Amino acid sequence: MKQNRSIPKSKYHRVDPQSLSFKLYLIYDTFMVFLIIFNLFCLAANFFLMSNIGGWFLNSIQLDEALNFYRTHLHPWVITTEAWFILFLITELFVRWVIAVIYRHHRRWFFFPFIHWYEILAIIPQLRFLRLFRAGIIVFRLHELGYNVIPESIQKRAKFYYRVIMEELSDRVVITVLDGVKHELNTSSTHRKIIHDLVDHHRTLFAQALAELLQESLAAELQQRQTLIAQNIGAIVNQAIEDTPELTQLLRLIPIVGGRIEHQIQSIGQRLGENITYGILEPLVSGSPEQPNHTYKLIAEKVSELNIDNEALEQLVESAVYESLDAIRKQVKVKQWLEDLEELDQAKE
Template sequence: MNSPDELPGHKPPTRAWRAFLIYDILMMVLIVVNLLTIAIDHLMFTNIGLSAAQFIGQTGWVYEYREQLHPVVQTVDEWVTIYLVIELLVRWLVAIVFRHHHRWFFFPFIHWYEFLACIPTFRALRLLRAIVIGYRLYQLGYKVLPDSWLKAGRFYYQVVMEELSDRIVLTILDGVERELKTGATHHHLLHQLVNSHRVQIEQAMGEVLQNNLATALQAQQQQIAQGVGQIVSKAISDTPELHRLLRLIPVVGSLMEQQLQSIGQRLGENITAGLIEPFAQPATTKQPVNAAINTSASYLGQLRIDTPALEKLVESLVFESLDVIRQQVKIQHWKLDQAVQEDLERATRKPISVPDA
């Protein structure tokens, strides 16, 4: 056990510090003994205590205790309660004089369990005072309890807190889902949710279009332009009115038709390339989304979601998000941590095989 003198960087304790330390230890012992006597006193007035006495053949002990020792225990508990009240008021006065807290009335809120423990009905809260003192001694280097007990206590504390928090979160999620499904204002909430994230929607749409559409257009720009040019050329050749008109021109009519088809094809290719070029511009450090795609994303981000399909999509995303969170909350992480700890302990206990010389 490390004493405070052995702790690194700890100043040698003064007489006042030792006096407070001894007082804390005595208070912890007093509270524990007081709670034990109260628990035994209550046990003696239950059928369990009487049955246990009958089992060992000492029923007279129970009746003797009820008649003689019970009044003594009650009197001692009353004096202990009076002492705790006086001690608490003195500590409050000291905290006010020496300005231990920002406001004088903060003390009752910080030590709420001590104030409630002065009420006989809430005597069990005195155990919290003993736990606080024990924890303070543990921080100072005094092992009030064995390490195995502290480890088990931390483990079960984490289990209880995780299970309680999980139940609270699941209840809240169920309430949110029920409100969204049955409430009359869920459409307004969904619209408000989308409206408050329109800037993020625009940015996300711009990045998606830049990473997918711009890249695809850049790779297929030549093929698309050639395809459109061929379509224009075929459209010219498939126009019977133009074909008949050119046939009326002797000698050069067929040549003009070929030239028109070639010109139309090049026009189609150039126009298509010009239309694709702004959208196919690659991203840069200063401009992660090109201007054309940014304009399109801004327009898409401002779309209204009054259509049934969009409203259904948003509702589906919200409900599935709640389900994902619910499934994640249901995972008992303390079991996973326990399994990992057991694996580590087995690995450390595994004997190391030494190769034969």
């Protein structure tokens, strides 16, 4: 059994890894693992040999004398050993409970039987399989301490099959729930109310998200193009003055300075248009995504308060809900473990 250099924290955090107590705990846990596995192996072999299937199998391979010897001499010994082992488990559990109370391993003295419920149930003959659960916990505890009790290849394979089982179970549950929701929406006469309630419940969140979106996209774009927009508005005002013949004719009646005044008016108009544009855009580019400006908040609130009692809008919301359910169902049906297995096979090739 190989040991890693670093020992992570575990239930032994109260014990010095170099102390004799720690080593005794380690030896005892290792001993219990082998003892439990050996006990369950003997019980499983006894169950098989005492069954009709076991008798037929040994008779078919001409080991009936060995079977008779086991049933006559060894079977009573296995039953007696099981009784002594149960007595040992009861005594061992009581001693550990006393030690846990003395050293305050738990906040209350009566917590121990609830935390170690599987050990108490494993004493019952009909629930012997829970002893294997305890052995697994001890093995996991040793693994946490840095001892590679289980080879890494077996660990990876066990984790893979665990993921396969959990993914298949969770996928079945999720798909069943999604199909139930979709069936309810298709058959229920109250699905419109459900959708309306869903929209109403998220109006505030929608308004907040819309305000942040406007601040991030529209405000940034306006700020980037603010100078260009102002120049274009100024040019439009300038062109509007040029396209006003009454003003041109009036200024030409003024001798000498008429043309100069016309040029100044055009320049002032262009400048005025640019300044007005800057003034209009300034409130729209202020603020931040965390604190959108008042204008965007007001727009978002008004949009979120729209009445959805509209057939086209209801169809849009229903379509979004159904497509969302279908997209989730499609994603859930993807077998991630199968893709991982294919990648592993390709890597081996």
